[in-house]
Amino acid sequence: MERRATFRSPLLPWLLVLPQLLIIFVFFYWPTGEAFHWAFTLEQPWGGGRQWVGWQNFQEIFGSAAYWSSVRTSLTYAFGTSALAILIALLLALFIDREVRASRGWRVALIWPYAIAAPAIGMIFRFVFDPRAGVFSTLNALWPGAWDPALNGTHAMLMLILAGAWQLVAYNFVFFLAGLQSIPRPLIEAAAMDGAGPLRRMRDIQVPLLAPTFFFLVVINLTDSFTNSFGLVDIMTAGGPARATEIMVYKIYADGFKGLDYSGAAAQSIVLMGLVILLTVIQFRFVERKMHYR
Amino acid sequence: MVERRPWLDVFTHIVLLLSAVALLVPVWLALVAATQDVAGVNSVPIHWLPGGHLADNLAEAWRRGGFATRFTTSLIVAVGVTVGKIVLAMLAAFAIVFFSWRARVLVFWAIFITLMLPLEVRIVPTYAVAANALAPFQAILDATGLTGLIETVSGIHVALQWRLLNSYPGLILPLIATATGTFLYRQFFLTIPEELVEAAKMDGAGALRFLWDVLVPLSRTTMAALATIMFVYAWNQYLWPLLVTTEPERSTVMVELSRMVPRGDGLPEWNIVMAGALLAMLPPLAVVVLMQRWFVRGLVQTEK
Amino acid sequence: MAAIELAGVSKTYGTNAAVREVDLALPEGAFVVILGPSGCGKSTLLRMVAGLEAISAGELRIGGARMNEREPKDRGCAMVFQNYALYPHMSVAENIGYPLKVAGVSRTERQARVAELAAALELTPLLARRPGQLSGGQRQRVAIGRAMVRRPKVFLYDEPLSNLDAKLRVQMRLELRRLHERLGATSVLVTHDQQEAMTLADHLVVMNAGRVEQQGTPREVYARPASLFVAGFLGAPAMNLLPAEVLASGDTLRLADGTLLRLPEAVGHRGAVMLGIRPEHVEAGRLPATVEMVEDLGASVLVHARMPGGAALTLHSPADAAPARGEEIGLDLPPARLHLFDPASGVRLPLGRIPASQRAEDGLFVTSASL
Numbered sequence: 001m002e003r004r005a006t007f008r009s010p011l012l013p014w015l016l017v018l019p020q021l022l023i024i025f026v027f028f029y030w031p032t033g034e035a036f037h038w039a040f041t042l043e044q045p046w047g048g049g050r051q052w053v054g055w056q057n058f059q060e061i062f063g064s065a066a067y068w069s070s071v072r073t074s075l076t077y078a079f080g081t082s083a084l085a086i087l088i089a090l091l092l093a094l095f096i097d098r099e100v101r102a103s104r105g106w107r108v109a110l111i112w113p114y115a116i117a118a119p120a121i122g123m124i125f126r127f128v129f130d131p132r133a134g135v136f137s138t139l140n141a142l143w144p145g146a147w148d149p150a151l152n153g154t155h156a157m158l159m160l161i162l163a164g165a166w167q168l169v170a171y172n173f174v175f176f177l178a179g180l181q182s183i184p185r186p187l188i189e190a191a192a193m194d195g196a197g198p199l200r201r202m203r204d205i206q207v208p209l210l211a212p213t214f215f216f217l218v219v220i221n222l223t224d225s226f227t228n229s230f231g232l233v234d235i236m237t238a239g240g241p242a243r244a245t246e247i248m249v250y251k252i253y254a255d256g257f258k259g260l261d262y263s264g265a266a267a268q269s270i271v272l273m274g275l276v277i278l279l280t281v282i283q284f285r286f287v288e289r290k291m292h293y294r
Numbered sequence: 295m296v297e298r299r300p301w302l303d304v305f306t307h308i309v310l311l312l313s314a315v316a317l318l319v320p321v322w323l324a325l326v327a328a329t330q331d332v333a334g335v336n337s338v339p340i341h342w343l344p345g346g347h348l349a350d351n352l353a354e355a356w357r358r359g360g361f362a363t364r365f366t367t368s369l370i371v372a373v374g375v376t377v378g379k380i381v382l383a384m385l386a387a388f389a390i391v392f393f394s395w396r397a398r399v400l401v402f403w404a405i406f407i408t409l410m411l412p413l414e415v416r417i418v419p420t421y422a423v424a425a426n427a428l429a430p431f432q433a434i435l436d437a438t439g440l441t442g443l444i445e446t447v448s449g450i451h452v453a454l455q456w457r458l459l460n461s462y463p464g465l466i467l468p469l470i471a472t473a474t475g476t477f478l479y480r481q482f483f484l485t486i487p488e489e490l491v492e493a494a495k496m497d498g499a500g501a502l503r504f505l506w507d508v509l510v511p512l513s514r515t516t517m518a519a520l521a522t523i524m525f526v527y528a529w530n531q532y533l534w535p536l537l538v539t540t541e542p543e544r545s546t547v548m549v550e551l552s553r554m555v556p557r558g559d560g561l562p563e564w565n566i567v568m569a570g571a572l573l574a575m576l577p578p579l580a581v582v583v584l585m586q587r588w589f590v591r592g593l594v595q596t597e598k
Numbered sequence: 599m600a601a602i603e604l605a606g607v608s609k610t611y612g613t614n615a616a617v618r619e620v621d622l623a624l625p626e627g628a629f630v631v632i633l634g635p636s637g638c639g640k641s642t643l644l645r646m647v648a649g650l651e652a653i654s655a656g657e658l659r660i661g662g663a664r665m666n667e668r669e670p671k672d673r674g675c676a677m678v679f680q681n682y683a684l685y686p687h688m689s690v691a692e693n694i695g696y697p698l699k700v701a702g703v704s705r706t707e708r709q710a711r712v713a714e715l716a717a718a719l720e721l722t723p724l725l726a727r728r729p730g731q732l733s734g735g736q737r738q739r740v741a742i743g744r745a746m747v748r749r750p751k752v753f754l755y756d757e758p759l760s761n762l763d764a765k766l767r768v769q770m771r772l773e774l775r776r777l778h779e780r781l782g783a784t785s786v787l788v789t790h791d792q793q794e795a796m797t798l799a800d801h802l803v804v805m806n807a808g809r810v811e812q813q814g815t816p817r818e819v820y821a822r823p824a825s826l827f828v829a830g831f832l833g834a835p836a837m838n839l840l841p842a843e844v845l846a847s848g849d850t851l852r853l854a855d856g857t858l859l860r861l862p863e864a865v866g867h868r869g870a871v872m873l874g875i876r877p878e879h880v881e882a883g884r885l886p887a888t889v890e891m892v893e894d895l896g897a898s899v900l901v902h903a904r905m906p907g908g909a910a911l912t913l914h915s916p917a918d919a920a921p922a923r924g925e926e927i928g929l930d931l932p933p934a935r936l937h938l939f940d941p942a943s944g945v946r947l948p949l950g951r952i953p954a955s956q957r958a959e960d961g962l963f964v965t966s967a968s969l
Contacts, residue, residue: 005499006491016389017401020382020476027420027471028408030430034419092313095306108586109314114593115582116321119548120575123555124324127564133313135323138339166320171593178594198302227414231532233313235552249414256418257537265418273416280410489683492650496742497697498671507696511687 011121015219035273038266057267065266067088067251074226074247080161082221092169093176094202107177114170118231125163126236129155149237150173153244156237160245163232164225172217179213180206219283223276248272328352328569335565339432345389355570359550360543367465367546369577372514374466375528383475383520384513389483390476391483393492399413408473413534421537424464426453461546465535469528475520482516492590519592522585526578548575601626601752601784602647605694607656609642609808616642618808619656625801629778629785633795634805635831640788641756643805647786648677648754653667661751664878671700673752676745680757682737684744691716691725695872695903697910701748731903735766742777753778755787759794771797796820804828829874829937835900838880840909841941842873851936855907857885862933867940867947874937880913883930887911901929 016257039057061067104283113121128134129149136147149155183206191201230249233239238244239254246254248268256265327335329344356362389395390402413420423429432454435441441452458464494504512521535546542550551574555562555590582589600623607619617639624630626778627870634640645651647658649670658665665673676697684693691712698708719739729737738758745753748965758774759767775798778785789795793800796816803813804827812824823829829837848864851873859873887903890910894900899920903911911929921927938947 006392007504008394009501010395013299013389013393013395013398014500016385016393020386023382023471024405024408024429024473025532026423026430028411028416031416031419031423032411034422035416038419085350090388092310095309098302098306103386107590108583109316111586111590112582113317115526115530115578115589117532117577117578119530119532119552120571121320123551123567123571124320126555127327127568128320128323130564132338132561133327133336133340135340135563166317169317174590174593178590184361198299198497222414227412230414231548234532234536235555252415253417253533257421262418265465269415269418272409274428276412276415277410347744487681487683489681491678492645492648493679493685493744495650495670496648496675497748498700499696501840503683505699508685508687509763544942 009092032273035266035269038263039270042263053263057263058271061264061267061271066246069243070246070248070251072243073243074249076157077160077164077229077245077247078222080157080226081164081168081225082218084161084165085172085221086217088165089169089172089217090178090207090210090214092173093180094206097180097206098198105206107174110173111170113167114174115166118167118228119235121163121167122235124231125159125166129159149241151241153241155244158240160229160232160236163236164229168221168224172221175213175217179210183209216283217278223279223283226272226279228278308527314427316425324568324571328572331394332563334351335563335568336561345565348569351569352573355554355566355573359554359570359573361547361550361573364545364547364550365545365577367544371463371469371531371535371546372525372528372577374462375469378466378470379475379524380517380520382470383479384510384517386476387479387483388509389471391480392501392504393499405473405476408471409477413468414473417533417537420468424468424538426454426458427458427463427467458538460539460541464538465546466528467539468534469531475524478516478520478592479513481595482513483577486512495502515588515591516595518585518588519595522581522589523592525581526589530577599901602660602786603657603659604643605657605659606642607646607658608654609639609646609651610654615808616711616746617646620808622810622813624784624786627782628800629775629796629798630784630801630803631807632786632788632798632803633792633832634790636790638805639808640790640805644754644756644786644788644884647752648675649673650677660947661917667877668809674750675752675754675931676748676750677754677756678738678741678745678758680760681715682729682741682761683735684740685774686729689728690721690732690740690743690820692800693740694721694731694747697744697748703772711747712743715747719743726739734762735770738762738770739773742774746781751783753785755785757789758787759789760791767794774798792834796832804831806831822946823874824946825961826872826874826939826941829946831938835877835912837874837876838911838913839939840873840875840911844868844869844871853905853907855905857905857907859931859936860933861936861949863946863949865938865949867938870941872939872941872944873931874939875931875935877912877916879912879932879935881930883928885929885931887927887929888929889923889925892920892923894920902926903929905929 012047037050039056040052042053042057042274043050058168096107096110111269129136129147131137131140131148133152139146140148145151147155149159151187187205187209191205196204226247227249229247233245233250234253237245239250249272252265252268252272255268310385323340323342325346326341329346330337330341330351334341334345334347386401386405390398390405426432432441432452433487435444435452435454444452448587458467482484490508491504494508530548531546532548535549536552537550539545545553551567551570554570555565575576602622602624604620606623607617607620607622608615620643627681632640632643642651646653648659649665649668649672653666660673662673685696688886690708690933694715695708695712698711702713713722713723716725719742721736721739721743724732724736724740729740732740739756740865755774759770762770771794774785787794787798799816801813802816802817802819804811806827812819812828819828823832823837826839830839842855842859844850844865844867845852848866848868849861851859851861851871853859853873854927885905887905889901889903891902892899893902894917897917899915899917901913901915901921903913905911913929915921936949939945940947940951
């Protein structure tokens, strides 16, 4: 990032970054600091401020079965959604890349789901999978209770994963297609000259060269599933039935805003932050490698 | 390349067509539901072909959701976030890339780190800040003893207060507090040839003049990409508006949409709800379809 | 009077010195060419004159006034960049007029001056186009127009021709020279192309490793290169350089294969030297050599020959009398055309003049070397 040609001024750069710094200070650094503050303190019941309690809040959440259940739920959701979304997107991109002539039109046909808000998707999928009005209503008419995400936790999770993957497919697809199109054309042509057919070229050349994009998307999809899933869960299941879909973000929201347990919610936030930072660090190390790779 | 694989071509098209259809099915069903009356939408088996009540349902959803005001609110928020983000991002990236100053690396990292933690994971304390955006400064004054000092000197007790709940700044500002745009702009600025900066210097242009005359016009594509991404991002926000708008009249389209389904076991009027969902998802959908090129570019470049 | 003076000018990056204590006085109205291989500090030197690079030590004066602290726009210089650095979103007219716009010149006057310049540079039909729609040569002219519009006292060119193809380069070279004659301003051009340097310069400065190796008219520098570096760098094909030894007598050279050559006059140096002779000065004679390769240049033929001791020699030969590959030929190295260099320091050894300071040591040297 070192550049030779720069301007010099003692004051101007500060004025230029000031608005951004102020905003991130108030809405990023301060709240993050507060989260740490709350996580290690407890509000006194009759006033008198917050008292330092060390790791007590963390011990409490790690000792709670409900917390571990939300961790398991989050992992199930994150890995289910990511795996589904990545595999489908990869297949689509490989096929579309073959069809160079029409790939532009296909791109529009496949990218639009990313524009749809989680609440709208949640609402639509909730209707589609509604036991009384949705696609499975016929099934339920024959065998009452065969499909009911409002009562069956597995059904609810499946529905959630499908909705989440439906949204992410479009995003992943864009990246896979960009990755495929950045593979130098002569490489493909060389393989064709060497006698490799289209399917063989996909397997031997395109898929291996997509490895960086693939790992990048795994990380991004997981991060997204951990943090960005609130809207879907809140609209579709509200964490139910019987906490079967209470993922970590939702539990933070429920404990913090409904249970008014700020310290517990803050401690959970810290754990989630750790998880997200870990994923981000992996991503940056990987992005670093991608640079060398090219 | 000459390559004749008719069967593979057919197969390719079938796979693509099936996927496009699979992606479309849920939305198609929603559309069909929005054209039914209450009996039609709850009939078993589900209807696959549209009925004739679309206009009624849309009108009813529009009325029931109070979408006239909600759309205005959502639009102001989305445009506010988009414009705010672009302006802040451009200025900050400009300072980071085109100036040599001692604190540059420090500032760069301070902004960079915000990429790591999305709003959702620090939602509870951010909400507390929204209740009083000046609380951080008050806390600093208290901690440094300045409050006491000012009180003894002037007799005025300093109590900074700026409540952001149910306000546009409250809806907009926290959504701007990330570095996505700054990094998009930084990447773009790094591609500007150094000689262009030097030519401008030789021509007598100062920093701001260079920003305005050269960088702003050259960054139009970056701007379009960022604008598309940010508009969609802001319009689709759910959690934050849900928290920060405690008064129903202040809520956004997405929050209102979620309220169209009764909590508890009541049977929702799916035809109206689906009509509402269609209305709510229309603006970002239109933006993405119309600005498809910029949207894709923005997505790939910000890498989120 | 000198238009640009540099006194002890240096540029250091951390501990790296890019330019080391350069002293130069560039004559007013001259076309000065700074020549050197890439990385020799010539561009840095130019950028220091322009004000794009801060001067680490020493003083720069333009028109007699100290310039070290002045901003680029206040130095009365204009610059043409290697990649032209045209503003891609502005039309040709806007590009040329931009310095005036920044300076606050009124729109009508701006248009008048742009139109006048465009006519002189034959850019009038292109004024509404964007740089992206122009050819390399046209972009070059727009860049020159943008430099001229403020009527600077000094033009700085940073490798302006290196991005053009060979034919256009020759044409633009002539155009630059013509422009210089017409404007009468001082021009400073940086290049690594020795042919460009020879043809354009009134005053040639050869740089190497951050230092000025030699300066003077191109003819002087070509005829009497001050160092091994200049000798090898200037001229295409390059000067032949052969290791040799000055015998005790001081007027006889022994080549690696034992061949003895008489010098026109005695030199002060004894022992190992580097002998230089330009290809065009090698003549037919009695020294045996084998032809290894023949390159037809069209107007003449370039012969690569090898002497029995293994030394390689390049020489020109008329096209109609070209030897064949493998042929044995006889050569002569005319004494008046020889250049001698100290192989350790690379400094040119003056023929026929013995510096007084060297004499005492020479006595010792003779005894050990005359075995």
